[in-house]
Amino acid sequence: MSPNQNLEKQQMYGFWNEAACGESLYLKEVDCAGYQAHSEMRYQLEPFIPTFADFATAKEQKVLEIGIGLGADHQRFAEAGAELYGIDLTERAVEHTRRRLVLFGLSSTLSVGDAENLAFPDETFDQVYSWAVLRHSPKTPLAIEEIYRVLKSGGTAKVMIYHKWSMIGLMLWLRYALLVGRPWRNLKAA
Numbered sequence: 454m455s456p457n458q459n460l461e462k463q464q465m466y467g468f469w470n471e472a473a474c475g476e477s478l479y480l481k482e483v484d485c486a487g488y489q490a491h492s493e494m495r496y497q498l499e500p501f502i503p504t505f506a507d508f509a510t511a512k513e514q515k516v517l518e519i520g521i522g523l524g525a526d527h528q529r530f531a532e533a534g535a536e537l538y539g540i541d542l543t544e545r546a547v548e549h550t551r552r553r554l555v556l557f558g559l560s561s562t563l564s565v566g567d568a569e570n571l572a573f574p575d576e577t578f579d580q581v582y583s584w585a586v587l588r589h590s591p592k593t594p595l596a597i598e599e600i601y602r603v604l605k606s607g608g609t610a611k612v613m614i615y616h617k618w619s620m621i622g623l624m625l626w627l628r629y630a631l632l633v634g635r636p637w638r639n640l641k642a643a
């Protein structure tokens with residue numbers, strides 16, 4: 454990895470480890486009610502997530518989520534009965550998701566990890582899911598290669614990458630750059 458990409462990843466880590474995705478705006482209390490309210494807000498704002506993720510298909514499947522954030526989708530996969538694994542670049546996301554699952558009596562194997570260097574053997578998972586994560590990784594194509602490597606033959610990758618020049622891209626820049634007093638942050642970093 455080039456020094457620039459390394460720096461980019463460190464900045465990414467610092468940003469998301471300060472507050473996980475949606476934490477400052479949508480997580481009022483760190484308890485069941487708080488996480489529940491976060492999920493409701495998330496699926497109101499992005500109602501297409503459940504259709505895309507199709508959580509029910511994860512029942513009894515070995516599923517990896519990359520970039521778990523606050524863990525709302527991860528909770529849905531756990532509720533669906535997946536044999537579940539989750540990683541995120543930051544400890545903060547892993548801690549939130551761990552707490553969230555414990556509060557709801559659910560389980561998953563969670564760890565800090567990097568999408569560009571997955572710590573799993575080839576052909577491990579039936580499904581790999583990742584929402585709004587890989588655009589943030591300096592070497593997105595490498596992360597895609599890693600997903601294919603850890604997927605079983607015939608497995609399914611469900612990956613959502615926001616288009617940089619889109620309404621969502623603009624919304625993210627407003628939310629994570631302009632409104633937090635960092636208008637110089639570019640759309641990739643936001």
Ligand SMILES: C[S@@+](CC[C@H](N)C(=O)[O-])C[C@H]1O[C@@H](n2cnc3c(N)ncnc32)[C@H](O)[C@@H]1O
Nearest residue numbers: 469474520521522541542567568584586589590
């Ligand atoms: C925009 S948030 C999305 C989180 C969650 N998927 C969601 O939709 O709320 C991006 C997440 O990706 C994580 N992330 C960024 N680069 C990563 C990488 N290379 N490997 C694993 N996680 C990464 C960040 O730490 C952050 O939690």
